Amino acid sequence: MDPTPTLALPAASAHDLSPWALFLMADPIVKGVMLLLVVASVICWAIIFEKWGTLRRLGRESRALARMAADERPPTAPPDQPGLPAAALRAGLPEWRQGQGARETDGEYRARLDAAMRKAVAREVKRAEPGLSFLATTGSVAPFIGLFGTVWGIMRSFVGIAASNDTSLAVVAPGIAEALFATAIGLVAAIPAVIAYNRILAALGALRGEALSAASDLAARLARASALTEARGPRQVAD
Template sequence: MNGTVTAQALGQAAHDLSLWGLFLQADWVVKAVMIGLLIASIWVWAIVFDKVVSLRRVNRAADEFEERFWSGGSLDELYAREGEDPKHPMAFVFDAAMREWRRSAGGGAVLGGAKERVERAMAVTIGREMERLERWMVFLASVGSVAPFIGLFGTVWGIMNSFAAIAGMQNTNLAVVAPGIAEALFATAIGLVAAIPAVLAYNKLTTDLARFAGRLESFATEFSAILSRQTEAAANDKAAPAATAAE
């Protein structure tokens, strides 16, 4: 009686088609594929959460900064309050522009080529800040494109083992083949679970990052125009007394 119960229990264990059972019964290669894909999936969700939070934070900070920037206050006061210790990308761009501008006007007169140097400093800063925000985006793209093929590799390996079991037992009964095929297909399913969110998140985050980069570039263009107008105004003020003296 005990022997019959034990045999039945072993038979049930051998044909456990639950997700956990499929994992436990899988070949070590298929297990390695499943574990790798699960780790990649967890890391994908961690990256997505971090990027969503980061983009919301920098956009909110940019909104607040632009409100203060366009309030009509002094640029020097704004620089003293935020530019000298920037906390977000737009403040870093403002800081880079103001630093270069003050270097160019160190002697009281704006040196030639100041506009180009300011624009170059802002472009470099935008590139550096966007590179920081885009960190790990390549990983999302890689998981989205590679994970299905890794899962397919696990599936092929598992099906090969199933055919080897058929040949060894000389039995084509579906009950013999089904567990191995189910384990193999489970690897493909995990690959899709990792890949689909990665692709969707990559597309959405890429669009959001491009939109924020455009926002920084627009701010840099507008700020460069403001500095150019101030340069022209300062030059005109100096030219006026000279013209009067010549008269």
């Protein structure tokens, strides 16, 4: 009896199509695209974690500024350290000590205090923005960079097909797989960057609004305190 014939495995199964193998098999240009996207993704995640910590800190400082605005005690001299409450006091207390001008209405005096404190708070919040442009750029450009690597890899595969005169799947599959891997890496870099950019931008805008509102409340309280103590001599600021 003849032995049972065995089915020959497709030649494609001999290829290792793991991500690392696809990277090693890729054309030098495609490898450069992949490395560029991986580096961009790592930078994006570093920015995301840094902004997450910054947003938590700004949230605490915004709540501290709101509590300061609601406190009826005399304002505390600003500490020599960064932060929203200190920035607001450093800008507002000199204007408060200067007092209301002889030709300045109550509304103008309050507006001067409010403008000085809001400007300082906005400047402090703006320091949290660097890095967001990189997230936006990566989110919009990374898919196209990955697509460039894919197009280049597919072109290289077709050149190989033409040179070998073999259109079997075993010849086509590895080259196309490594080419599509570049697009996959581009999407892996772009999707978190876009989501993080939108979430961080929205959270930062909300925090900016809360901090500016608290600064306005503090300016209004200082203006009221100034009106009540105008006849009591120079203002005293607690140390």
